[in-house]
Amino acid sequence: MYPWFSPGQPPVILGAGRLELQKDFQTLIRAFAKVQQVQSAKLVILGSGREQKNSIL
Numbered sequence: 001m002y003p004w005f006s007p008g009q010p011p012v013i014l015g016a017g018r019l020e021l022q023k024d025f026q027t028l029i030r031a032f033a034k035v036q037q038v039q040s041a042k043l044v045i046l047g048s049g050r051e052q053k054n055s056i057l
Contacts, residue, residue: 010040019049 004012013032017023025045032043 004042010042012042012044014044014046016046019045019047019051019055021051023047023049025051 003009013035015025015028017025019025028045029043032041035041
């Protein structure tokens with residue numbers, strides 16, 4: 001089992017889709033930032049597209 005999914009770990013939020021402006025992943029990221037102010041969590045975004053170049057990784 002991947003360590004992130006082990007019992008007792010923070011919840012994992014998954015976003016998946018084309019990395020395009022119309023999918024509005026910016027809103028997901030802003031909402032996730034608000035969640036982290038209240039509770040520890042991890043965010044995973046899966047996809048590819050034009051906005052992938054704007055990724056921090």
